[in-house]
Amino acid sequence: xxxxxxxxxxSKEELREFLDVAVRLKRQYKATGxxxxxxxxxxxxxxxxxxxxxxxxxxxxxxxxxxxxxxxLRQEEVGLGQREAVxxxxxxxxxxxxxxxxxxxxHDKVLELAKWSIIPVIxxxxxxxxxxxxxxxxxxxxxxxxxxxxxxxxxxGDGNNVARALxxxxxxxx
Amino acid sequence: xxxxxxxxxxxxxxxxxxxxxxxxxxxxxFMVTExxxxxxARRM
Numbered sequence: 414x415x416x417x418x419x420x421x422x423x424s425k426e427e428l429r430e431f432l433d434v435a436v437r438l439k440r441q442y443k444a445t446g447x448x449x450x451x452x453x454x455x456x457x458x459x460x461x462x463x464x465x466x467x468x469x470x471x472x473x474x475x476x477x478x479x480x481x482x483x484x485x486l487r488q489e490e491v492g493l494g495q496r497e498a499v500x501x502x503x504x505x506x507x508x509x510x511x512x513x514x515x516x517x518x519x520h521d522k523v524l525e526l527a528k529w530s531i532i533p534v535i536x537x538x539x540x541x542x543x544x545x546x547x548x549x550x551x552x553x554x555x556x557x558x559x560x561x562x563x564x565x566x567x568x569x570g571d572g573n574n575v576a577r578a579l580x581x582x583x584x585x586x587x
Numbered sequence: 588x589x590x591x592x593x594x595x596x597x598x599x600x601x602x603x604x605x606x607x608x609x610x611x612x613x614x615x616x617f618m619v620t621e622x623x624x625x626x627x628a629r630r631m
Contacts, residue, residue: 421611565589567626572600576592577608583588584612 416527416534420544420581428585432552442478450480455511457481460502461537462488462517468537468545472514484510494522503529540574547578551586561586589616593626 414427423431442448457476461469469485476483493502493515503526506513512533515523520539527534536544555561566583568576592600600619609617620626 561588563588563631565591565630567591567593567623567629569593569623569626571598572592572594572604573598576594576600577604580590580592580608580615580617581612583590584608584615584617586588587614 416530416536417544418523418527418534418536419542420547420578420585423585425585425587428548428551428582431548432555435548435552436556438479448478448480452476452479452481452511455479455481456509457483458486458506458510458513459483459537460486460488460491460493460513460515460517462493462515463538465516465537468516471549472537481511488517493517493526494519499525500529502526507531538574542578543574544578544582546575547582550575550579551582589618589629589631591618591620591626591629593620593623596621 414423417423420428438448455476457472459469459472473483473485491497491502493499499522507530510532512535513526513530514535514537515526516537516539517523518540520541523534523536523539536542538546551561554564554566558564566579568579570576594600599621605617605619609615616631618629
């Protein structure tokens, strides 16, 4: 799996590995105040066409904790699909960065970016899906209530991108 | 897992979305309601 764009693209085993690694790294940081530099020298490009607080900060902080770095790219700077063709942005970022995360309304734009990128593309929210939020929710549920299998998740709110991603993730864990 | 979605009628998941999710994860026990209390009471 090169990219993380939709929960539905991932197997249960892949999602389980995400959670296990995240829990291990969180525990390591809480216990020692540092993480192993698993991403030393790696650069994450972060394209945010929509406002973000938690997602943006969590990506930037995670890169810092793991020994890498993140560069923030706003829509007015990149002009993804407007000033610059998506294909060209993908080529440039693939040449200088190691991964890219993108928040945009248009899900197809993320798919096109992934199509032309050599580096992994991570969906940081589209109108269709918010897979990173869903995984964070499942991690929190598991930390507080134990293994996911057999659990009931009640989502009270809009039937939106977060609900869709979380529902799909719950289905994957069976 | 069971997933219970409680949304006001104007904000509920579309049938198209529901069908797409169920085609992706047919094993999901997916329930929809408009009542948050009802959603919280539907524990497996």
